[in-house]
Amino acid sequence: MQIFIFRISNFLNQRLQNSPWINHHQYNPNFNFNFIFREMSQSTSIPKKQLRIRDHGYDNYMEIEKKTRKVLKFQNLILSERNQSIPIPRLETLAHRIGFTRHEASAFILKFPHVFEIFEHPVQRILFCRLTRQAILQIEQERHALAAHLSRAVKQLRKLIMMSNGLRLRLEHVRIARSALGLPDDFEYSVVLRYPEYFRLIDAKETRNKYIELVEFDPKLATCAIEDVREKVYRERGSDAEDIRFSFLIDFPPGFKISKYFRVAMWKWQRTPYWSPYEDVSGYDLRSIEAQKRMEKRAVATIHELLSLTVEKKITLERIAHFRMAMNLPKKLKEFLLQHQGIFYVSTRGNHGKLHTVFLREAYRRGELIEPNDLYLARRKLAELVLLSPRKARVDRELVGYRRSRLDDEMGQVTRAYVEDACEDFKGGDDVGQGEDEEDDLTSDIGSDIDSGDEGDD
Known part of the structure; x- marks a missing residue:
């Protein structure tokens, strides 16, 4: 009996050493498995009550997402306006809808100058808030990624319903999880009703709930x-x-x-x-x-x-x-x-x-x-804008103002020199045309430098 126990212990040790499916950094090679055959220790099931051990990598991920989730609430509020800009007093009034007070809303917007831009209305002379160019580009990138992800989302929705009893799920439950599954907001029309060969929408008379039912079980997807x-x-x-x-x-x-x-x-x-x-x-x-x-x-x-x-x-x-x-x-x-x-x-x-x-x-x-994937990268782009320092935004605005003033000075010098040369050496239309070409070339060069600099900052 002792020889049998010794062989079983060696067998288990060799299996754990060669297995890539269990973390090795906590494995003890001198561990003895003879306790399996002791009395009062016959249960080898995994303990049900375990203490949750924190992993800071995932917790830090969620701390960033907490900020982006709040930013998305303000984005949706601004985009719902007619001109995609909202007066600051109205924003403070509507802040209670998204869980903010009047003073918290203004302070929160000022923390993220790479997402929100505050400007003075030229006619009404009051402060307005709108999205920056970088934030608008991020929204467009996510929109294109969501459209490209549609065919894959249809396949994933089919697999999700295939795991359910009766091959159907409640429409409201899928709607709540649509963002995590990569489905658009109007998936009921753009996915469910658009592909009648895969899905059908039914109304349950006993519960008065809508269900998404799978037309046919596909064994090829059951992997x-x-x-x-x-x-x-x-x-x-x-x-x-x-x-x-x-x-x-x-x-x-x-x-x-x-x-x-x-x-x-x-x-x-x-x-x-x-x-x-x-x-x-x-x-x-x-x-x-x-x-x-x-x-x-x-x-x-x-x-x-x-x-x-x-x-x-x-x-x-x-x-x-x-x-x-x-x-x-x-x-x-x-x-x-x-x-x-x-x-x-x-x-x-x-x-x-x-x-x-x-x-x-x-x-x-x-x-x-x-x-x-592309949709994940588009969503992480918003997190990058949120994490950018407000100090960098102030430096960017100062650089843009400096470039504009420098451009005005250079253009003034070029214009004065061109007028003086034209008055002294005026001989015909050919020379004047040549001067215009030189001015256009110089102006286009300066403009291209500024555009490239802005794109680099973006």
């Missing part, structure tokens, strides 16, 4: 993102990758303490088979313990796939809760996600702790998306 990662590892490792058939990528946050019981429980959980999120489980008997374990791991795979379908590989916990009934997710979602901190990260930053943002850890490195 999870984690399966593609496993296939890549299979190609790299060959037959040595047989132990990752049901495994997930694990990367625990810094400072996460892994006990010996937790390590063995994670080793067993990684090898537990489960049903795919796209597989219909209504015909299975789910009363056994083995079936419950499979359903628990299937919930992890469902949330993993849901995050993979989003644009930024993140979504709020409250929006995931809207799909809980339709996708057979557990009731206590926060405790369930904290149970798997090596796969997901739950951040409470960004809205005074009222919202919980769930990140897919394998998709990020040092707070940045590993494989960014």
Whole structure:
């Protein structure tokens, strides 16, 4: 019996050393697995109540997004006006609609001069607020990226509905998560009604709610993102990758303490088979313990796939809760996600702790998306404008004023010299025409320098 225990311990140690799916920086090679066979320690399930370990890379990401979320509220308020500019007194009056007081609204706008521009109206002689040229270009960039992302968004919406029971989801739940999924605001008309070969809109008489129903289940789309990662590892490792058939990528946050019981429980959980999120489980008997374990791991795979379908590989916990009934997710979602901190990260930053943002850890490195897309880059452009220092904006305005004054002086000197030469050497129309050409060339050169300088500052 002792020889058998010794062999099992060596086998587990070798497996953990060779496995790329568990974080290695906290692995102890001298760890002994003989405790598995001790009495009073037969349970090897993952503990349900885990303390949340902070990861500052994700929290800093949410601190920036907290500012951009407030900036977007003011942007929408300004763009809703007729001339896309709003008087400061009216802005202070409407600030309560977006959760600001009168004095907070003016102070907030002054913090971001690269996004908001304050000017004096030439006729009314009162202060107005409008968006800067950089902010308008960012909005246009995001609009073009959203239009280019439409075909991919249709595919992702189909996959999202394929994970639900009965192949349908409530329209209101999809509308709430439309920004995370990369869907336009009018997706009901531009996506659902535009593609009748994929979707149909139905009204439920019993609940009086609208549902998006999938016309046909497509087996070609029933492939999870984690399966593609496993296939890549299979190609790299060959037959040595047989132990990752049901495994997930694990990367625990810094400072996460892994006990010996937790390590063995994670080793067993990684090898537990489960049903795919796209597989219909209504015909299975789910009363056994083995079936419950499979359903628990299937919930992890469902949330993993849901995050993979989003644009930024993140979504709020409250929006995931809207799909809980339709996708057979557990009731206590926060405790369930904290149970798997090596796969997901739950951040409470960004809205005074009222919202919980769930990140897919394998998709990020040092707070940045590993494989960014155009829509993600367009949204991060606004974050870059928010992070620019107000001091730099003042320097830019001074440089622009200096260039304009210098241009006026140079143009005055060129004009005076041209008039004197024309009076002294006036001989005909050819010479005058040549002088005009030289003046135009010089003027065009100065103008091109200023334009290039402005573009560089932008």
